[in-house]
Amino acid sequence: ARHPIAQLEGDQLELYARTYYTLGDYSISRDSWTRCLTLPDEAIKLETRVKAHIGLGQLYYAHEHYQTALAHHRKAEDLAASSEDYHLQGGILINIAVDLIACEQLSAAFTVLKDALPLVKADQSYRNEAEIYMQIGRIQLLRGEFERAKMSLMVALKINRLHIHQWNEASTQMYLGRCHMAQGEMEHALEELHTELKMAQALGALHIAANVHQSLAQ
Numbered sequence: 001a002r003h004p005i006a007q008l009e010g011d012q013l014e015l016y017a018r019t020y021y022t023l024g025d026y027s028i029s030r031d032s033w034t035r036c037l038t039l040p041d042e043a044i045k046l047e048t049r050v051k052a053h054i055g056l057g058q059l060y061y062a063h064e065h066y067q068t069a070l071a072h073h074r075k076a077e078d079l080a081a082s083s084e085d086y087h088l089q090g091g092i093l094i095n096i097a098v099d100l101i102a103c104e105q106l107s108a109a110f111t112v113l114k115d116a117l118p119l120v121k122a123d124q125s126y127r128n129e130a131e132i133y134m135q136i137g138r139i140q141l142l143r144g145e146f147e148r149a150k151m152s153l154m155v156a157l158k159i160n161r162l163h164i165h166q167w168n169e170a171s172t173q174m175y176l177g178r179c180h181m182a183q184g185e186m187e188h189a190l191e192e193l194h195t196e197l198k199m200a201q202a203l204g205a206l207h208i209a210a211n212v213h214q215s216l217a218q
Contacts (some may be wrong), residue, residue, distance in 0.1 A: 010036055010044025014051050021055060030059055050076045050088065057095055061102065070099035086123035090116050094131055106139050113139075127168065130159035134172045141179055150179050170199040170208050177215055190216070 005012075017032035036044060036052035057072035073095045080088055093116035100109035113132050120128040137152035153176045160169040177192035193216050200208040 007043060007045045007048070010039050010048040010052075013039070013044075014048050014055070017052070017055055021059060026059060026063075030056065033059070046079060047083070047085070047088065050080045050083075050092075053079065054092060054095060057099070061095075061099060064102075066099055066102040070096065070103060073099055086119045087125055087128070090119040090123055090125060090128050093119070094128060094135065097132075097135055101135065101138060101142075106142060110136065110139050126159055126163045127165050130156045130163075130165060130168055130172070132156075133159065134168065134175065137172070137175055137179075141175060141182070144182075146179050146183050150176065153179065166199060166203055167205060167208075170196050170203065170205060173199070174208065174212055174215065177212075181215065181218065 013032050013036050017029040017036070019029075020026075020032065021029035033052040033055045036049060037056075039049075053072045053076035057069040057076065059069075060066075060072065061069035073092060076092050077089075077096065080092055083089060093112050097109040097112040097116070100106075100112065113136055117129070117132055120132060133152050133156035137149045137156060140146075140149035140152060153172050156172045157169060157176070160166070160172060173192050173196035177189045177196065180186070180189035180192060193212050197209060197212045197216070200206075200212060
């Protein structure tokens with residue numbers, strides 16, 4: 001508060017925002033990320049400004065303001081265009097694709113995910129690679145391409161299990177269950193959904209658990 005700390009000011013605000021976002025205090029996280037965007041260049045690194053746009057996009061997505069989320073993620077993409085950080089660029093593209101799926105722009109989302117895959121593989125980010133295959137499976141499910149969807153989701157499931165990423169494993173199983181439902185394979189769907197529900201409850205992932213209950217009710 002009393003001494004200039006140059007670009008560390010932006011780092012501090014971004015970390016503060018992400019911490020409160022994780023704790024579910026969205027108003028503080030929103031205000032902190034917004035403050036990051038108003039800082040002069042000497043007080044914040046470009047990468048940190050990019051992360052602030054990503055965070056705000058995720059926050060607006062969580063509150064179902066999908067167009068606003070997309071606008072922030074597109075801005076992050078523009079700012080990171082000159083970056084050689086494949087992990088950052090791949091993550092931005094995944095966020096954009098998820099926004100586009102929510103906006104029912106499936107073809108555009110599919111193209112973005114295909115563009116993100118080489119970046120993610122170059123970065124050797126297995127978590128992001130699994131996320132891409134899961135989102136591709138979601139698109140194929142929404143298009144009614146059930147066999148293709150199951151193949152994509154099984155790839156995602158294999159990667160998540162290999163690298164022990166249970167949160168994404170639970171989400172992937174939910175979409176697999178929905179594939180089986182859509183094909184009338186109710187016993188198989190119930191098996192997938194009950195397995196996923198146990199995992200979601202063990203992780204304390206209330207949003208995933210809620211989605212599973214919705215699928216079980218259907």
